[in-house]
Amino acid sequence: MLRNIEHKKSEYTATRNACKLCSPLGASLAYKGIKACVPIIHGSQGCATYIRRYLISHYREPFDIASSSFSEEAAVFGGQKNLNIAISNIIEQYKPEIIGICTTCLSETIGEDLNMIISDYKAKHASEDLPEIVHSSTPSYQGTHADGFHETVKSLVAGLAKKTEPVDRINLFSGFVSPADLRHLKEIMADFSLNFSMIPDYSESVDNPNWSEYKRIPDGGTPVSEVIESANAYASVELGYVFNKGYKAGRIKNKSQEVQTAGEYLESKFNVINHQTGLPIGIKETDKFFDILEKLSGNPMPGKYEKERGRLIDAYVDGHKIMFGKKAIIYGEEDLVIGLSKFLAETGIDVVLAVTGGNSGKIKPILANSNQNGQEPMTIGDDMDFEDLADIAKDLGANIMIGNSKGYYIARELKIPLVRVGFPVHDRFGAQRIHHLSYRGTQELFDRIANALMEYKQENSAVGYKYL
Ligand code: SF4
CATH class of the missing domain: 3.40.50.1980 (Nitrogenase molybdenum iron protein domain)
Structure with missing residues (x-):
């Protein structure tokens, strides 16, 4: 009923204490779930500071998230120069395997062309051994932290997945859940004897054991190679009913324009069969998840x-x-x-x-x-x-x-x-x-x-x- x-x-023209958080926050968490990935928030310092503060206070773990640090000049003339400097600094100081860039309200509003900026950067540094560089479009006025998370997971597979040889593995897209949930999901997959790749996997990277020395890049995360090979898996399992479906809702005129999830993208582009079911909370929803695992594993x-x-x-x-x-x-x-x-x-x-x-x-x-x-x-x-x-x-x-x-x-x-x-x-x-x-x-x-x-x-x- x-x-x-x-x-x-x-009666109000403004949101008062939003029941959501900003999209680049979700994007940053997703990037933190990729091994040796450093996120860059393309926008002002304030966005990155707020996001770091929120993540640190929840996970009680250090969060190195870079910012392209927009000033008035960047807001007027564009942030390409700042972003180029940010990428070079990160490569020099962190030596990451991958850099994940997400946009903010400001950089989206002025129409930053991330594809062009990244191509231009790669062309100028063609002789260097560059890390992978991916980006996701995550203005907060178009979605929530959950939308930013799912949009980034989709951008990761869309940017990296390549069809080569089949792998005996499934992709598990778990959604925005806790590190403890991720660890439990991994335990379940292992108990079903399923080879899997969890994308992203921040079960360790945002909940590490105590370190004797500070590590700029924490342990854990999905290896980039597994994101690349996600196109060669025999199936995907995605947990959720909504994902980033609301993302860019204002631009969607019909269902065919609906934003794809990572699993839907892999299915439509590489024929990786996608199994979607809601977050397994409660008996019936968990039964549905276990039914899928029984079918995929044969156990x-x-x-x-x-x-x-x-x-x-x-x-x-x-x-x-x-x-x-x-x-x-x-x-x-x-x-x-x-x-x-x-x-x-x-x-x-x-x-x-x-x-x-x-x-x-x-x-x-x-x-x-x-x-x-x-x-x-x-x-x-x-x-x-x-x-x-x-x-x-x-x-x-x-x-x-x-x-x-x-x-x-x-x-x-x-x-x-x-x-x-x-x-x-x-x-x-x-x-x-x-x-x-x-x-x-x-x-x-x-x-x-x-x-x-x-x-x-x-x-x-x-x-x-x-x-x-
Ligand atoms: S300006 Fe947009 S991206 Fe930046 S913190 Fe605010 S809502 Fe998030």
């Missing part, structure tokens, strides 16, 4: 996952009296909101408000068909900010919020618990180790939500029960 609320957007689900699935069902049964009939507000990236909504529908919790800053137009039809409990109508808001969320939330009587730390002040105002998931989490420790995916990740989410509800009940009880 869906409810559409026409909220007071028209049944390993016993340990059967047990994890069984324990999760047992937890659903045990926790039903805590969860059933509770009302939740969820928010974040479109694919995360879809995954959370499908999972919560399995638990007896009613999602009364699902909010995203994305604007793909896909979330409403997808959630309209999801299996809601039907006790409470669900309001779905896309392209929304936190002030819109706060306005609507006031009257919903929600028991819990589930989303990133940017919504904390609303939970505080409503005096309800916030279970922190997704990105960013700036007011708790260990955000990079939060599991969201598969039966195991769902189990952790379920336990955290149940405990948050129990703790709330305990703390607000006049009696102070220690047995709930």
